[in-house]
Amino acid sequence: MSGHAVVRVLLVVAVALLAQETVVLDVRLGGMSPDIMFLLPIAAGVVAGPVEGAAVGFVAGFAADLLAPTPLGLSALVGTVVGFGVGAISGSLVREVRGLPTVVALGASAVAVMLYAVLGAVLGESQFLQVNLALVVVVVAVPNALLAGPTVRLMRWALTSPDERSAAGGMR
Amino acid sequence: MARPRRSRRTLTTLVLLVLLSVTIITLDETGRAHFFTSGMRSLASDIYSPLRRGVNDVLDPVGRFFAGAIYYGSLEQENQKLQNQILAIEGQRSAIAAGQRQLIELERLQATDRLPSIVSLPAVVAEVTAQNVSNFAATVNIDKGGDQGVRLGDPVVGPGGLVGEVVTVHHGSATVRLLTDGKSEIGVSLGHQQQAILEGAGPNRSLQIQYVPSTATVSPGELIETSGLQGAALPPGIPVARVTSVHSVVGAADKQVWAKSLADLNALSYVEVILWSGSS
Numbered sequence: 001m002s003g004h005a006v007v008r009v010l011l012v013v014a015v016a017l018l019a020q021e022t023v024v025l026d027v028r029l030g031g032m033s034p035d036i037m038f039l040l041p042i043a044a045g046v047v048a049g050p051v052e053g054a055a056v057g058f059v060a061g062f063a064a065d066l067l068a069p070t071p072l073g074l075s076a077l078v079g080t081v082v083g084f085g086v087g088a089i090s091g092s093l094v095r096e097v098r099g100l101p102t103v104v105a106l107g108a109s110a111v112a113v114m115l116y117a118v119l120g121a122v123l124g125e126s127q128f129l130q131v132n133l134a135l136v137v138v139v140v141a142v143p144n145a146l147l148a149g150p151t152v153r154l155m156r157w158a159l160t161s162p163d164e165r166s167a168a169g170g171m172r
Numbered sequence: 173m174a175r176p177r178r179s180r181r182t183l184t185t186l187v188l189l190v191l192l193s194v195t196i197i198t199l200d201e202t203g204r205a206h207f208f209t210s211g212m213r214s215l216a217s218d219i220y221s222p223l224r225r226g227v228n229d230v231l232d233p234v235g236r237f238f239a240g241a242i243y244y245g246s247l248e249q250e251n252q253k254l255q256n257q258i259l260a261i262e263g264q265r266s267a268i269a270a271g272q273r274q275l276i277e278l279e280r281l282q283a284t285d286r287l288p289s290i291v292s293l294p295a296v297v298a299e300v301t302a303q304n305v306s307n308f309a310a311t312v313n314i315d316k317g318g319d320q321g322v323r324l325g326d327p328v329v330g331p332g333g334l335v336g337e338v339v340t341v342h343h344g345s346a347t348v349r350l351l352t353d354g355k356s357e358i359g360v361s362l363g364h365q366q367q368a369i370l371e372g373a374g375p376n377r378s379l380q381i382q383y384v385p386s387t388a389t390v391s392p393g394e395l396i397e398t399s400g401l402q403g404a405a406l407p408p409g410i411p412v413a414r415v416t417s418v419h420s421v422v423g424a425a426d427k428q429v430w431a432k433s434l435a436d437l438n439a440l441s442y443v444e445v446i447l448w449s450g451s452s
Contacts (some may be wrong), residue, residue, distance in 0.1 A: 022227040025302060031376045032307045051185045058189045066216035068306045069340060069347050072209050073196030080189040127354020128308045130374035136307045
């Protein structure tokens with residue numbers, strides 16, 4: 001990842017966090033709110049692969065942890081694993097098949113929520129399993145699937161240089 | 173040969189980031205680097221609080237405009253209903269004034285009975301800036317913090333009664349753990365001076381009262397207040413909840429008692445932080 005890419009990723013994470021803390025937090029479905037911070041590592045994994053997915057997952061998760069009343073580092077851990085997993089599993093397939101990022105975002109967001117709840121419970125936060133987990137999974141995964149397309153485009157802008165983007169455009 | 177090297181680099185990155193995350197979790201959970209982790213959280217909160225307020229100030233009027241346009245008819249009806257209520261309330265005010273004088277006298281008597289009473293404690297009014305930031309914790313963020321005298325463990329009251337207690341304090345903001353949070357445990361007393369522990373069972377769920385002996389007399393509708401036993405985290409006499417259901421299980425030592433908070437925890441706009449920790 002180049003220096004410019006790092007700056008662009010940090011900008012995307014900062015803006016996404018602000019959106020999460022304001023607009024997204026006000027969206028309530030059954031008392032739960034969507035979580036777009038898990039979408040960033042998924043999009044990074046789809047666009048650039050496991051290393052970038054893990055790195056973006058760590059940064060986005062850690063940023064989210066700083067403002068949440070939950071264990072510091074837990075979202076970073078989940079983001080790292082999910083970003084890496086998406087990048088490793090999807091590989092080149094997702095980048096070429098239209099609409100598949102939406103399905104990946106749906107499944108990976110669901111896995112991220114469940115992993116977060118289980119790891120939290122393992123760390124002694126037993127109340128993480130007291131919430132309606134199925135509802136949280138739906139409220140987080142469905143909006144993330146709907147937002148997967150724009151987020152993948154945003155992450156492509158952040159992670160690739162203008163030369164790489166124009167080369168990719170020329171190949172099409 | 174390039175492929176194995178790349179996959180080794182990939183795995184190394186994963187292992188390093190996972191180890192870094194686990195280290196941060198360990199430092200935060202054990203409290204060994206509390207000054208560092210809480211300092212970072214304070215810094216993030218101090219940076220993001222004004223940004224969040226700014227965005228909300230810009231977006232709220234837009235949201236209200238659309239809400240007003242969509243619900244114009246019902247708003248008009250509600251307006252008429254509220255005007256009728258104001259007329260009724262004004263009629264009741266004179267009767268209440270006499271009752272209030274008696275109540276103040278009663279509170280004075282109570283203050284001498286249970287010291288320190290919350291009436292005599294200083295308090296700051298705070299605005300709720302965010303509710304349930306995480307889906308896994310029932311908390312609210314408020315716009316008052318250490319600079320205004322708020323301390324860890326301070327009780328927070330809202331319309332009706334106790335809302336929760338302060339669990340994180342930054343310079344100009346704080347986080348309040350609500351009664352419904354799964355980690356919330358508060359010493360309470362029920363009628364006839366029965367002591368118990370009121371526990372949260374997760375967001376939007378009933379409150380659970382633990383350690384009520386099967387021989388105790390508890391009935392639905394009964395008022396629950398903070399107990400304020402010696403060394404208690406909260407002062408005595410703050411109204412908390414009302415009993416909603418009581419079940420006795422044959423052979424069990426304790427009754428199963430459930431309650432509902434007096435304050436509406438899903439609709440908090442302003443709360444009052446009682447500066448108890450500093451004065452206790």
